[in-house]
Amino acid sequence: GCRRTISAPAAAIHKTAATVRRRLTAALHSATHLLQAALRKVLGTHVEQRGSNITAERLRFDFSHEDKMTPEQLKQVEDLVNDAISRDLPIVCEEMDVETAKNSGAMGLFENKYDAKVKVYTMGDVSKEICGGPHASRTGELGRFKIKKEESSSRGVRRIKAVLER
Numbered sequence: 001g002c003r004r005t006i007s008a009p010a011a012a013i014h015k016t017a018a019t020v021r022r023r024l025t026a027a028l029h030s031a032t033h034l035l036q037a038a039l040r041k042v043l044g045t046h047v048e049q050r051g052s053n054i055t056a057e058r059l060r061f062d063f064s065h066e067d068k069m070t071p072e073q074l075k076q077v078e079d080l081v082n083d084a085i086s087r088d089l090p091i092v093c094e095e096m097d098v099e100t101a102k103n104s105g106a107m108g109l110f111e112n113k114y115d116a117k118v119k120v121y122t123m124g125d126v127s128k129e130i131c132g133g134p135h136a137s138r139t140g141e142l143g144r145f146k147i148k149k150e151e152s153s154s155r156g157v158r159r160i161k162a163v164l165e166r
Contacts, residue, residue, distance in 0.1 A: 024056040026134040027142045027164055030091055030123070031081065032059050034139065035162065036107070037127040038080035039063055042073050049109065050157045058148070058163045065158045069150045081145040088140030089124035093133065096120060106130050 032052055039047045043065055051062035069077075096104070098114045106120045108130035121135055122128045136142060143164040153159035 021056040022134070023136075024164075025054055027136045028054045028056070028059045029131075029133070030121075030135045030139065031085075031142055031145055031162065031164055032061055033121065033123060033127040033129050033131070033135075034081045034084045034142075034145070035059070035061055035077065035160065036063065036129070037084075037123075038077040039065075039160075041080060042076045043069070050153070058161055060159060060161050062153045062157050062159045064156060066156055068152070069158065074147050074150060078145060078147050084123065084126045085139045085142045085145060087124065088138050089126065090138055091135050092122045093135070094120050094122070098130075101130050104128065 032054060036047070036049055046064060048064045049061070050064055053060040095117050097116060098108075098118055101108065101118050101120050104120065106128045108114070108118070114130065118130045119133060120128060121131050121133065123139055126139075143166045145162060146165055147160055147162045149159075149161040151159050
């Protein structure tokens, strides 16, 4: 049968589009770390990640918290994330063993089984988490963080959907 081929320019456009999608997804992944740090600051240290889903268009973050967030709390969280973005903090990745990561104060889902070496991503004095990546290289690359929705996901778990506006 006929084989479909992509012309060189079309292949280049496809590769560029894929690169852009990866960059957008990495930026939203970094924003998720800033979001968790802001939620813990505003709502308390009981907040822990319960799940996340990140695409090139938006992030979805599930976290432990009983009550619906107030408009004031949502604004505080948004402002904290946008403050970290405006500070253009470097996003630094270091490899270390799990025990060293824990002792350094890195957040992680410690009931998960980690490899002997883990990556720890640090964003200034705001966030330090065990994570596989990918991430932006600086918070200033992210754009403006905007919460679109906060809702119940399941009992004791809330969900935030958010975007980065360019």
